[in-house]
Amino acid sequence: MPVAVTTDWSFRADDVTKVYKGGVRANDGLTLRIEPGEVYGLLGPNGAGKSTLVKQVIGLLAPTSGTLAIGPHDLVAHPEVARQLCSYLPQAQMPIDAFRASEAIELTGRIRGGDRATVRARTDALMDALGIEEWRTAMGLKLSGGVRRLVGFAMAVVVPGRLVILDEPTNDIDPLRRRLLWRQVRALSEQGCAVMLVTHNVLEAEKAVDRLAVVLDGRIVAEGTPSSLKAEDRGRLRLQVMLVPGSDTPESPPWLHSAVRVGNSLVTALDEADAGHGITWAQGLVDAGTAEEYALGASTLEDAYIRLTGHVSDDDEA
C-alpha cells in the first residue's frame, strides 16, 4: 500500500526542561520522538506539564534547557519555523464569534499558505467529513460548543504542518462526530503528519493512538503502545465501587492491588483469581450501606493510567 511518508521528518524533544519564574518545574527532562505518520498520545492529569511542552514546541514559551526539532529544523532557535511546521488546536475555544464557519477555516488555510483552490476544496471536504456542512455559513457566535470545536479542528488541520498538535480535540463533541474526527486524525497521519494528541481522556486515547506517554509532574513515567502499557494489568480485573456520598473510604483488603478514590468512586484492581473475594467484599459494602453499587470488568488502559499516576482520567465518556 503506498503511503505518502517522507523520510526523516520526525519530531524530537530531547531532555526538555522548563522552570517557570518562581521555580515551578513544569517539564523535567522530557524526551520523546514522534515519527511521521504516527499518532502519539500525551496523557496526564491537569498540571502534569503537557501544555507547557506544547507551548514550547510552537514557540510561545522558551525551554530552560533541552532541544526541540522537526526534521533538520531547530524549533527553539527558530520559532518562526516552528509556526510553519506545526499546526495547533488549543484546548480553549477558537476566537471565531464573528466568522462564518467556512470563512474561519478558509482564512486559516490561506494564512498557512494554502492556495485558493486547495483551501476551498479542503474546507468543503473537511466540513462534510466532520458532519458540520449544514453550519457552513453560520456565524461562530451561533454555533454549539461541539460544532465550534469541530470548526476549530478543521481550522487547525486545513493546511496541516508536519506536526499537528491537538489539545483535547473532542471536548464538547458528541460521540458520533468524535468518530468522524478520529477518522480525520488518521487521514492526517496517513499523509505523513506526526500527530501529538494531548488529553486526559484515557479510554479515548487508547483507541486513537499508536503510542503514548504518560506524563506526571513534568516527567514521562511510562511510554509505549497501549497494549504494552496494559501488559502489567494482564490477568487483572477492575472493580469500581460507587460509595455513598460522604462515607469514609473503606479499608482495602490485602489482595487489592490499588485503590484510588475520586469523588464517590473507588477504582481498584485485583487478580482474576480473587474475583470471588472482590464481589463478596463489594456486596458487603453495599449491604453495610457504605456503597451504592459496584461493577467488575476487564482492565483497560485506564487501570494502567491509575497505577502510574494515582489519578482517574477526568472524562468517562469515550
Place this chain on the structure above:
Amino acid sequence: MIATLDAPAWAPTTTLRSGAGYWWTGFTWMLRWHLSSLRMWLMLLVMVQALIGVGYVLGFALFFDEIPPAAALWVSTGVPVLNLILLGMLLGPQLVAGVKEQGGYDFVQALPVPLTAAAAAWYVVTLVGGLPGMVITLVAAELRYHPPFAISPLVVPVTLLIVFTGTMIGYALAHAITKPMTTQLITQALVFVAMGFAPILFPAEQMPGWLASVNEWLPLGPMATIMRDTLTDGLIADAGRAYLVVTVWGVACGWLAVRALGRRR
C-alpha cells in the same frame, strides 16, 4: 524524500516559506482575519469615535459665551488627534486583551505570520477603524466654527505617522503585559494622565514651564503639533522637532511591539 502520486494537495510540505511573498501572504490574510473578526466591532468603533470627536468639538463651545476664534482653532485641530490617540493606545490594547481573555490568543500567535506582517496588519486595521471618526470630527468642527483651516497634503502622511506611533505604543503594551486586566488598567491610566497633562487641545505655553519641556520629549504633544502644522497656516512656528520626536517614538515602539509579539516567556 518519497511522496506518492496520489498525495492530496493539502498534504504537509517540507518546504519552508520565506521572503516577500511569505510576508505579503501573512499581511493580507491576517488583515482579512482581523477585519472579519472585528466587523461588528469596527462599525461600533467608528460610531463611538465620531461621537467622542463631535462631542468634544461641540462641547468645548459651552465653556464660553462666544468661543474665541483662537480657541476654536485649537480645539478643531486637537480633537482629531485625540481621536487617533484614543484609538491606538486605548481601544487597540483593550481589543488584544479581550482576545487574550477569550483564549484564542495562543492560536493566533501560533499562526505562521512574520511578526512585522502581523504588526502591519494590526496597524491597517486601526487605520480603518480610526479614519472615518477623524474625518467626521473635522467636518463637525468646520460646520460649527468655520475655523481658518489650511489643509496641506502632508495631512495624509502625518495622520499615518500619528496612528502608527499611537498603535505601536498600545500594541507593545498589550503584548508585553501578560494579564489582560493589567493591560486595561495601565492603558486607561496612561491615556487619561497623558491627555490631562499633554498640550493637545491647548497651547503648551499655558502649562507650567517644566511640564511643557517634559512634553516636548513625550509623543502626545508633538502629535498634536504636527497635525496642526498640516491643518493650519502659521499656527505652528517650527514643527521640525515635533516631527522628529513622533517619528522616533514610532520607530522605537514599533521595534518594541514586534519584540513583545515574538517574546517567549
